[in-house]
Amino acid sequence: MLRDRDDAAVARLLQLRPDLATPPPTDFSQIASRATPRHSVTQALHLLTAFEVWVAARASNQTGAFSASDLVVDRVELADLETALDRLLELSLVWGDASSLRPVRAMASMLAQVDQSDVPTSRPPGVESQPPQSAPLVAKVAAGSAFEFVRRMDVLVEHCDHQPTKLVRRGGLAARDVRTLASLLDIPSSVAAAHLEIAQGAGLLGIAARGSDDVLLPTAEYDTWRGLALTDQWARLVDAWLRHHPPSGPWWLKGLCLEAFGDPEDAVVVTPAGLRRWLAWQRPRRHVSADREAMTMLEQSAWLGVTALGARSGFLSFDVSPMGVASADAVRVDERRLAALLPPRVDHVLVQADLTAVAPGPLSPDAARDLGALADVESRGGATVYRFSTSSLQRAQRLGWTSDDILATLAQRSTTPLPQPLTYLVRDLDRQPLQRRPPSREQERAPHRLSQRATASGSDPDLTTDDQLDAAALSAIISALRNDDPDESQDSSGRTSDNVFQSPILTLREAVETGEVVWFGLVDTHGSSFERVVHALSVDGGWLTARDVKTREAVSIALHRITAAHIMRSAS
Template identity: 45%
Template structure:
């Protein structure tokens, strides 16, 4: 964490000395620190030292960084990177061909400091107190952190030089074909939901029978059909509408704008939703790192599942069970989406390059071939307007290289209910078809007119997306995602708040009547610094009790430590503490 010159005496001081960029990076790497909005940097420091937050940050470390964090726990009074290097000794790496250098250790320590898992100056860093119980759960019962550790893991991720290679141009073509098919299937699914909404059970889950019907429509297994529904919902293209006593899945108001985009842009929306927002397919980090494992797409490196698991196990060693369970399905879905082809990553996949994919996709068409068997054949992807018009008056019967639409009295009646007059249907088909409208289809449409079918449009559906009743899909909630702009705004607000009282942190001890703004913040700072803290609390009868203690932990709503006067351990409920300040010598 970049800071000004000088050594920070507390984590709060280190945060105040850090530049804005370092604070933004901290919030992006540990978004739990930003919600709910913090009141000051002391609030950030307080949250950053809780066991839950520390465990979440540790989960983001790679194998070598995690090992350095475990070694740092053996230096509660402070350490320098050289001290960690000294613990490695002979045979310092489990991988003889990848031994840790001083630069590797310094980079790992910098990462720990960037995540606020260690604090202090460059020459004397200390691990936050909660790091020990997170990484060494039994240390308190076994006499502390072990002083002798085994060899460190490799400081760099595994490489796969012997992996087979595929021609990158061929990889792109195969992956683009999968991307094209995926977009078409989602488009078919959404058109189907527009005219025949998928009904939900009372618990809000799509019934198995409905899933099987969607699978038959898309010509995919039921599990893959479920993934299509999940990705369409994650992209904000599907929502929930109430119809009488039950709810159904229908396209959101974002569906038509999505249809108007190019095929590549449609794919990018779906691929990003799968990667970042589809929790059912696995956490975002697993999917992102899985694609990174393949390296430079120009190399065409084709990796088996086990190689990707090995890569992920180094990147996130604390998620071994999740990696074993989700890696295969994540790679299969990436292949279905067109991110992978022939076992290698496509060149356009890492950054969802729309222009790169566009060159491999066929152009859209607005024409169909009408046939005497009451079908229309679209030889390629239809333009959005043509697809909407045909979808209103016909059902998709089959898909593949060409899409076949089937006309029937039921589908034409459905179009009439949406406002399509028979003359308008005939005019539209004449304009769209390369061949004359077949006579059987003309008779079927004229029968609709003779039946005097009402042609009033259906009322607009109100769609509830992500649990909120509305016409259009909602914007991304700040509670689920923190981007750089939001993190920057939070840091700017904190700087403004800190301006008035930033100097208070550096003052010598306060008199007992001068209280910290938040007793919990003060207590957690005392735990980190090991300094004595004066507290005022209420006993069972409401009487005030003052004491000086050395705080050991603040966890589960309780302050634990040793009282100075009696040298006895004490447990004080935090809810009863009315004030606290650190007894710090004046300088």
């Protein structure tokens, strides 16, 4: 019974089935009642593997109490059945102890279509269809992808700072603007759109009002992010991708897909077909969109640096649970391993006579902020090329830069002498003065910063997993359950005080699922009070169907006439 579980087991149940804890239950009867309706059972069944679904179907066909030995068939080991039943017990899809189990009744109709003659394997299928890669080579290629991803994201957000991107009425970007960003970043439009979504999910971009329009602008969080080490920048972006990017699936699906790659040191190559086979066994009752999301995740993980050459890089690790990742906070980034493969930051550029500046590596935060304010990114590859133009310098002037500031900063940042054409271009600003505001020094370097407001656009997160409770919430719920445990108020006869008779329907539903004897009080049509002790069979349509313990007579009683109920755990 639920009351007999220790705190860790109760917490595990509420983690796996968060709908049972919303709103916070006040007693175990509420949890039992919430665990039996079809919608809740459906969500729990989505957490089962193909073999566990088959075992659940076998269990739901049992006419009475059963044990693992009652489910044994050819080619199925008893130990595998016991493991699967432990999983069903953990999810409260079966009740009782190992020698006397009963299934939740809703499972019978929901699993009626399962072919019990087709026994799935109790082990996940292999995904290997190609020779493994070299783990060091995978790490090097993935580090390059991670580096380029961070650089592209920096360019994208800086572009939105200089040219705020207007949102259309439905909240997204116009196709033309997405193509502009794709051209700027030299990536496909679909990848550019994903970059925007991840930037919003990471809090680097927010929505601000410009007149009657909403535009995307950098947030104050972007300034913080820009000052981080490259590894920390990548970790923040990947965390946003895992948690806040619905098009590539909820974080638990991403974790489950990455689990298919196994140990990164083995450098196992996972193909789309292999990943589909893996998911088909791991989550046979998954939503129809899961395969599409998994394919999107597989594609994106390559340009993120999470995978490379079809194998997992090893920069991202997590604690695996039966539903994917144990918790979103269990995701970790091996920053030391990644940092060893990334180029060091530089604080200088090479200014050339053609009005360009070449950054020979990733720029330090201050240098990137200076060059971003004074020039536009022209190309990115082994080295970033910035181009100075009249428009870029006028933009800096509007932000408060004087020609002397610009020349002094460029002289400090450049390892080559400033060419005369660039000096003339800067001095020309004084001949065409613009109206500019006198910002503070911080405002010069951080224009248009907003408080974080936006998260990634997309559908609501998966409610069966993304709404997991944190440790503090779980502890509070369990403490409340233990403090208000009805069993503590029982007297020697097995009856309880009046304060436990607050929800007779919940108690009756629990009795239906557990098969235990239940006592209840009722009032007839004349106002007379009665008591009965029965085996509850069903609670449906406003009626209790039961069988009297003494007479074995079938009875049906309107629920509104039942005034109190209590499970008689001391009854024989």
